[in-house]
Amino acid sequence: MATLYPVPIKDIDYKTEVNSLGFTLYEEAALLNAWRYVKQNIQYHSHEIFLNFFTKNEHFIGQFRDQNGKLNLVVLYKHSKSVLFTFTYLIENGIHDVRRMNLMLSYWSRAHYENGVRRNDIILLCDAVLSHIVEALGCKCTTTIKGALDKIILILLDAYPEI
Numbered sequence: 082m083a084t085l086y087p088v089p090i091k092d093i094d095y096k097t098e099v100n101s102l103g104f105t106l107y108e109e110a111a112l113l114n115a116w117r118y119v120k121q122n123i124q125y126h127s128h129e130i131f132l133n134f135f136t137k138n139e140h141f142i143g144q145f146r147d148q149n150g151k152l153n154l155v156v157l158y159k160h161s162k163s164v165l166f167t168f169t170y171l172i173e174n175g176i177h178d179v180r181r182m183n184l185m186l187s188y189w190s191r192a193h194y195e196n197g198v199r200r201n202d203i204i205l206l207c208d209a210v211l212s213h214i215v216e217a218l219g220c221k222c223t224t225t226i227k228g229a230l231d232k233i234i235l236i237l238l239d240a241y242p243e244i
């Protein structure tokens with residue numbers, strides 16, 4: 082039988098169809114949307130996460146001392162922003178593009194590995210980021226958004242060597 086044109090387009094199940102990094106289109110859209118809200122006050126969120134994290138895990142401040150044991154406040158302050166900038170980059174670029182994801186992950190994991198940061202420390206900070214963002218989004222935080230954030234954190238942890 083002759084082919085009928087136009088050929089019917091395959092139905093896509095947007096809820097279950099995932100990209101090469103495992104994110105559904107719903108997750109990508111929901112996360113981008115939620116992050117637009119976080120970005121409006123990124124400095125505030127960075128400071129809150131930083132204060133909560135270092136209040137509970139005071140000993141990590143040692144990672145930010147120089148060779149003479151002096152606290153490097155500039156680097157410590159910069160790091161609080163670097164953390165959420167990393168999430169912003171991954172949400173806006175990484176989850177759609179495996180090359181950008183890998184570039185960021187290799188830069189990020191090397192920076193930490195070489196400074197002796199353990200995988201467990203990363204887990205603690207990721208927990209602090211996640212719980213702060215979920216609380217900040219409040220009722221806007223759907224299970225889709227929470228699931229997508231969990232996936233980003235799993236990708237970060239998978240990329241980090243066990244030390």
Ligand code: HEM
Pocket residue numbers: 141142144145156159160163164165167168189192193196198202203206207210
């Ligand atoms: C969610 C987890 C984390 C993210 C996304 C993150 C992000 C970053 C980024 C992007 C940099 C590079 C900064 C730059 O070059 O400007 C960096 C450096 C660094 N991070 Fe983290 N970080 C995380 C967890 C941690 C933890 C748990 C510690 C230890 C308590 C830590 C300690 C450091 C140190 C010591 C540096 C090097 C700072 C420097 O010399 O400039 N990071 N981090």
